[in-house]
Amino acid sequence: MSKDEKNLAQVIDKIAKMDEPRRSVVQRVHDVIMNTAPTLKPRIWYGMPAYAISASTPALLTLRNDERLNLAITEKAPFRAGGGVDGKLMPTAWYFENVDEDTERRIADIVRSVLN
Known part of the structure; x- marks a missing residue:
């Protein structure tokens, strides 16, 4: 079993x-991430499901299961200021309780943003 396969198995086990x-x-969020960016490599990072360019690079996205579910962009991803009313603030984390089609589309946009 390759390192990528072992890492994926650990993420699937963590979710299970x-x-x-x-x-x-x-x-469902994991599936959206993998369908949007099949080249990302899932793995456990600081105890959370996470997604990176390779098994040896820092995670770009994490999924937390704490008091609230959270999708976050890590400090290792390229950041761009939010602009508009947010000025120089950079959106990096989103809390959610469930996922509908609109949320799936937004998550896909977030995933694509870390790859650019």
């Missing part, structure tokens, strides 16, 4: 150990 309904929600 989550309680419902969060497990299904996080699995």
